[in-house]
Amino acid sequence: xxxxxxxxxxxxxxxxxxxxxxxxxxxxxxxxxxxxxxxxxxxxxxxxxxxxxxxxxxxxxxxxxxxxxxxxxxxxxxxxxxxxxxxxxxxxxxxxxxxxxxxxxxxxxxxxxxxxxxxxxxxxxxxxxxxxxxxxxxxxxxxxxxxxxxxxxxxxxxxxxxxxxxxxxxxxxxxxxxxxxxxxxxxxxxxxxxxxxxxxxxxxxxxxxxxxxxxxxxxxxxxxxxxxxxxxxxxxxxxxxxxxxxxxxxxxxxxxxxxxxxxxxxxxxxxxxxxxxxxxxxxxxxxxxxxxxxxxxxxxxxxxxxxxxxxxxxxxxxxxxxxxxxxxxxxxxxxxxxxxxxxxxxxxxxxxx
Numbered sequence: 001x002x003x004x005x006x007x008x009x010x011x012x013x014x015x016x017x018x019x020x021x022x023x024x025x026x027x028x029x030x031x032x033x034x035x036x037x038x039x040x041x042x043x044x045x046x047x048x049x050x051x052x053x054x055x056x057x058x059x060x061x062x063x064x065x066x067x068x069x070x071x072x073x074x075x076x077x078x079x080x081x082x083x084x085x086x087x088x089x090x091x092x093x094x095x096x097x098x099x100x101x102x103x104x105x106x107x108x109x110x111x112x113x114x115x116x117x118x119x120x121x122x123x124x125x126x127x128x129x130x131x132x133x134x135x136x137x138x139x140x141x142x143x144x145x146x147x148x149x150x151x152x153x154x155x156x157x158x159x160x161x162x163x164x165x166x167x168x169x170x171x172x173x174x175x176x177x178x179x180x181x182x183x184x185x186x187x188x189x190x191x192x193x194x195x196x197x198x199x200x201x202x203x204x205x206x207x208x209x210x211x212x213x214x215x216x217x218x219x220x221x222x223x224x225x226x227x228x229x230x231x232x233x234x235x236x237x238x239x240x241x242x243x244x245x246x247x248x249x250x251x252x253x254x255x256x257x258x259x260x261x262x263x264x265x266x267x268x269x270x271x272x273x274x275x276x277x278x279x280x281x282x283x284x285x286x287x288x289x290x291x292x293x294x295x296x297x298x299x300x301x302x303x304x305x306x307x308x309x310x311x312x313x314x315x316x317x318x319x320x321x322x323x324x325x326x327x328x329x330x331x332x333x334x335x336x337x338x339x340x341x342x343x344x345x346x347x348x349x350x351x352x353x
Contacts, residue, residue, distance in 0.1 A: 003032030003189040004066040004156040006052070011061035013047050013213075021047045023213035025061070032187040034180070036204035038194055040236065044213035045193045046161060052191060053082050053159050065157060076105070078157075081150030085162040087142045089134040095121065095145050096130040102153045120152035123182060140171045147179065151186070158183065158190040164199060176202055197237045201225060209233050231349040234274050241280075243316045244351070245273040253348055256314025260291040262346040274347040277321040282309070282331070286340040297335045311339055 006029040013022040022044040029035045037045035050056045052063055054075035063071045070078045081102075089098050096117050103113045121127040124144035134142055143163060150158060163179070164172045180203050183190050194200050200207050201221040209216045209224060209232075217229040228234035235242060245255045251265025253273055260273070286292045298317065299310035307330055309320045318339055331337060 003030075003187045005029065005031055005064075006157055006189055006191070007062075007064040008048075008052070009062040009064070011048065011051060011063065012059045013044070013051060013056070014059045020059075020213050022051070025213070025215060027208060027215065027218060029189055029191060031189055032184075033205045034183055034190045034192060034203060036192045036194060036200040036207040037210060038197060038200040038207050038237070039210035039216075040195060043210040045195075045210050047213075048210075049159050049161055049191060049193045052157070053080055054078050055082075079155050080157040080159055081153055081155035082159045083143075083146045083150045083161065083163045085165055087134075087146040087166075089142060089145060089149075091134050094131050094133055095126060095137070098134070098145055099149045099152050102149060106153065116152050117148075120148040123151065124148045124178075138171075139167050140175055143167065143175055144178075147182070151182075151188075156189065158188045160190065160192040162193055162195070164194075165196070172199075179203065201237070207237075209237060228347065231272050231274065234347055234349070238276060239278075239319070239321075240274045240276050240347070241318050243273040243318070245271050245348070247271045247348060247350075253346070255293075255316060258293040258314055260293075260346060261343050262348050263344050266348045267350060270351040271348045272351050274349070275318070275341050275345055277308075277319040279341050279345040280318065280320045281340045282311075282320055282322055283337050284340045289343050290340050291343060291346060292338055292340040294336065294338050297331045297333055297337055300330050300333060302330070311337060313339065 008025055008027050011022060011025040012020055014020045025048060037048055039045050051058045054073060058071060062069055099117045099120055100113050103116055118127060121130055124147055126141060126144050129141065164175050167175060176199060192204060204221060206218065206220055207224050208218045211232055217224060217233045224237050228237060234240050243255065245253050247253055247266040247268050249268050253260045253262065253271060255273065293313050295311040295313040297309060298312050301308040305324060307322045307324050309331065311318045311320055
């Protein structure tokens with residue numbers, strides 16, 4: 001099942017006279033790549049996926065698969081497999097019949113259909129449940145059936161619409177790894193829609209972070225997380241402190257009487273200072289490439305593997321996360337301490353007037 005290039009050119013969707021749900025979106029997905037569309041509700045990610053799959057018409061733009069324009073083709077002629085958030089299994093059919101449905105609609109002979117269904121169910125490790133009905137399966141098993149049904153037609157493009165959102169946290173982690181393993185084994189070009197940044201970071205080769213129907217940033221998980229292009233991206237992808245501060249003419253950042261430095265100079269004016277909580281050291285002796293400042297502990301929360309603290313600095317609260325360790329006492333509320341973080345971990349974005 002070889003991957004195929006997917007290209008979106010100026011893709012747009014507008015409903016009536018409202019603002020565009022998707023606005024002039026252009027991107028290319030390489031053969032065998034798993035691309036994530038990540039963003040909050042209403043950002044246009046699911047609308048984009050549905051236009052790719054032919055489930056809703058595009059207002060403008062083009063969708064090309066392997067160089068062929070499929071923008072006006074119906075879904076069954078686009079050679080794509082789709083896994084929906086709700087799984088969309090037929091309750092009156094058993095597992096094998098659900099998986100066989102797409103093949104039967106394509107007119108395959110019964111023996112060939114049976115062979116392909118068996119292979120697809122083996123791929124998702126459900127061959128032993130072929131005669132069960134969907135209501136007799138767990139959520140994870142239903143998700144595997146939906147994946148097998150999408151893959152059995154041997155599509156050139158796989159579309160996943162928030163496929164893990166109905167699963168509990170532990171099962172979600174297991175299915176992340178399973179879907180990624182299958183996708184890489186088959187080398188199928190895949191577009192994965194999610195609002196969960198942890199899923200996107202763990203599963204995707206590249207991520208398109210969407211905001212108001214546009215791509216706010218496109219890059220690898222490392223690029224998106226370590227080098228966010230905007231305050232929106234830094235805040236949405238991962239946890240971050242957001243503190244109002246001032247950038248000075250020399251490019252440094254002032255918070256009260258404290259002065260910090262970032263990896264690049266920020267234009268003078270009001271900025272949002274952002275540091276990820278787990279990158280902040282508590283009570284450490286910093287080196288020359290670190291920022292540091294005194295603070296007072298205002299809140300301590302034990303969450304098992306982490307100790308979450310709020311530390312006040314110049315009237316602002318910084319969230320700090322520290323791994324718990326046996327035998328090491330937690331700071332007490334009211335304790336004086338210091339915060340330190342690397343200059344390279346300092347983010348600052350101009351604030352709108």
